[in-house]
Amino acid sequence: MERKVLVVFGASVIIAVIAVTYLVAQISKNQERITNSGEVSGRILTAEGKPLPKAKVFADKLNSPLGRRPSVLTNQLGEFRIKNLEDGIYIITAEKTDEGYSASDSVFHNPNQLNTSHITISDQSLVTDVTVYMPPKATKLIGSLSDKSFGSAVGDATIKVCREDQPSNCFVTGLNIENKRGGFELLLPPVPVTIEVTSERYKTKFMRSFQQTSLGSQELRVLLERKSN
Amino acid sequence: MRKYFFCLILAGSFCLSISLDVKATVYTHANVGYEPEIGAVRAFVGTQADYDTTLYYCSEAYGYVFQDGVEIGGLYVYDEGGGGYQACVGRAMTETYFPYDPNAEYDIESFHEVDVIFHQVYLEYYDYYNYIEYTYGEQIMFPSNYSFVGLGPPQVSGVRDILLGVITGAFTAGAVAGQPHHLKLVSDNITTASCGSVRRLMKFRVVDSTGRRTGRVKVVETIQDHRYPSIRYPNIYNGCQGSYYTPSRCREVDRDNTFTDQLWVGCPSAGDPCGFMLFRSQWWWCPRGTPQVSLTANVYDVTHGRVAVNGNTAPYSAGTDFY
Numbered sequence: 001m002e003r004k005v006l007v008v009f010g011a012s013v014i015i016a017v018i019a020v021t022y023l024v025a026q027i028s029k030n031q032e033r034i035t036n037s038g039e040v041s042g043r044i045l046t047a048e049g050k051p052l053p054k055a056k057v058f059a060d061k062l063n064s065p066l067g068r069r070p071s072v073l074t075n076q077l078g079e080f081r082i083k084n085l086e087d088g089i090y091i092i093t094a095e096k097t098d099e100g101y102s103a104s105d106s107v108f109h110n111p112n113q114l115n116t117s118h119i120t121i122s123d124q125s126l127v128t129d130v131t132v133y134m135p136p137k138a139t140k141l142i143g144s145l146s147d148k149s150f151g152s153a154v155g156d157a158t159i160k161v162c163r164e165d166q167p168s169n170c171f172v173t174g175l176n177i178e179n180k181r182g183g184f185e186l187l188l189p190p191v192p193v194t195i196e197v198t199s200e201r202y203k204t205k206f207m208r209s210f211q212q213t214s215l216g217s218q219e220l221r222v223l224l225e226r227k228s229n
Numbered sequence: 230m231r232k233y234f235f236c237l238i239l240a241g242s243f244c245l246s247i248s249l250d251v252k253a254t255v256y257t258h259a260n261v262g263y264e265p266e267i268g269a270v271r272a273f274v275g276t277q278a279d280y281d282t283t284l285y286y287c288s289e290a291y292g293y294v295f296q297d298g299v300e301i302g303g304l305y306v307y308d309e310g311g312g313g314y315q316a317c318v319g320r321a322m323t324e325t326y327f328p329y330d331p332n333a334e335y336d337i338e339s340f341h342e343v344d345v346i347f348h349q350v351y352l353e354y355y356d357y358y359n360y361i362e363y364t365y366g367e368q369i370m371f372p373s374n375y376s377f378v379g380l381g382p383p384q385v386s387g388v389r390d391i392l393l394g395v396i397t398g399a400f401t402a403g404a405v406a407g408q409p410h411h412l413k414l415v416s417d418n419i420t421t422a423s424c425g426s427v428r429r430l431m432k433f434r435v436v437d438s439t440g441r442r443t444g445r446v447k448v449v450e451t452i453q454d455h456r457y458p459s460i461r462y463p464n465i466y467n468g469c470q471g472s473y474y475t476p477s478r479c480r481e482v483d484r485d486n487t488f489t490d491q492l493w494v495g496c497p498s499a500g501d502p503c504g505f506m507l508f509r510s511q512w513w514w515c516p517r518g519t520p521q522v523s524l525t526a527n528v529y530d531v532t533h534g535r536v537a538v539n540g541n542t543a544p545y546s547a548g549t550d551f552y
Binding site for chain 1: 298415416417418419420421422423428430448450465467470472474475476477478480483484485488489490491492493494495505531543544545546547548
């Protein structure tokens with residue numbers, strides 16, 4: 001008799017465990033759908049008020065600066081919509097570096113006037129009509145690094161550009177043109193800068209008081225001298 | 230003894246009712262590629278349901294084709310049976326052609342639906358296999374075909390069209406892209422924020438094993454112990470902000486097939502030596518229905534005054550492969 005009671009009890013426990021597991025799975029599945037459903041939409045405009053197509057728009061969660069930045073590209077009308085945002089306060093910024101528009105939150109390019117917009121997502125809310133104005137177009141510096149002795153392109157280097165009015169305000173990048181060895185591009189701020197090029201096998205090169213021209217882009221060819229053995 | 234068997238049968242039935250919920254299957258297909266015989270780009274979308282599904286649903290497929298990120302056309306097709314109760318044949322396939330530019334890249338993004346049939350008895354839409362509960366337009370990756378299975382129980386549905394999944398595919402550099410394999414660096418920029426903390430932005434592209442960019446897939450990050458990668462952390466403490474960072478869930482890359490990984494303690498910041506502890510960041514591709522696929526794993530050192538990736542504080546060159 002005791003054995004039968006035990007068997008019935010055991011079977012009931014198994015059924016209960018399976019049922020609870022199933023219910024928990026369903027609840028967590030539903031919760032997954034409920035969170036991450038906030039949304040922000042709006043437009044990206046140039047300083048002149050024209051829509052900016054194919055700009056990259058970011059929604060950075062305040063106090064959560066690590067990890068992937070939620071982002072989308074604007075359409076032909078400069079409109080964007082970023083979906084699946086968790087609850088929180090977000091900073092909306094934009095950039096289109098290939099056309100000379102630096103990131104609207106770039107301290108290096110616009111230290112005194114950051115063009116950002118703060119929004120709050122709560123309870124799966126939809127925030128619409130957010131407008132971000134881009135900073136004025138910057139001059140694009142198109143550079144190439146070559147070996148002074150052989151003329152061959154340098155394969156690896158760091159380019160550090162610092163504002164002369166704020167020497168600790170710098171922008172550092174690597175060789176960033178994928179199909180052009182030794183090539184780099186960056187957007188210059190509207191003030192004189194110092195450019196420092198470092199590479200493991202070469203002597204560091206400094207260029208002071210480098211100033212942008214009124215042209216949309218300017219080229220810079222840098223010859224690096226090999227370190228002596 | 231009879232009670233013993235009764236309990237076993239009861240338990241077994243319960244388990245079966247949960248695990249054996251495979252009712253029917255829908256296959257979805259989409260691709261874009263160059264057809265040398267006619268010198269054009271061919272785009273194809275299709276949704277094909279099995280017999281059981283066809284009894285209660287009609288198939289539908291539509292998609293958009295992009296050239297260098299700009300939409301150049303669309304495709305749409307409804308069930309060959311035309312619709313109606315038990316009239317659909319469960320097959321919806323179409324193709325279209327576009328002029329070929331050898332210097333351009335082509336993408337396809339397709340959407341696959343089953344349409345719930347109006348039930349004559351209930352006088353409402355009837356989601357017999359409860360597809361709406363099972364799927365919310367999750368993404369799958371060409372060339373994988375995926376079987377959708379119903380969960381049940383049957384229910385009346387508030388909507389007619391149920392989006393089963395989205396397929397993305399790419400034709401770049403003269404060939405159809407393969408499965409996501411690793412990440413390729415697009416840019417690596419470092420600046421100093423207004424509060425003095427170092428901010429590093431690494432833009433990545435998802436590529437196949439040959440380095441060709443893939444379609445628009447979903448990726449996710451996990452955080453692990455830098456010495457014992459099997460130890461996963463749900464979040465990581467930011468000593469500068471006094472807050473925790475929790476990686477977000479699977480999310481699509483942008484239409485230019487890139488995403489940006491931000492390595493920063495943020496502002497305001499108390500200054501050195503605050504920040505995150507050393508950790509291992511792993512990026513994964515999130516295909517539907519199969520386990521996540523690792524794309525790359527790197528050790529991040531993110532503090533107020535220093536951001537290092539695998540020990541390197543200097544930016545990497547564009548085109549660097551991260552495995």
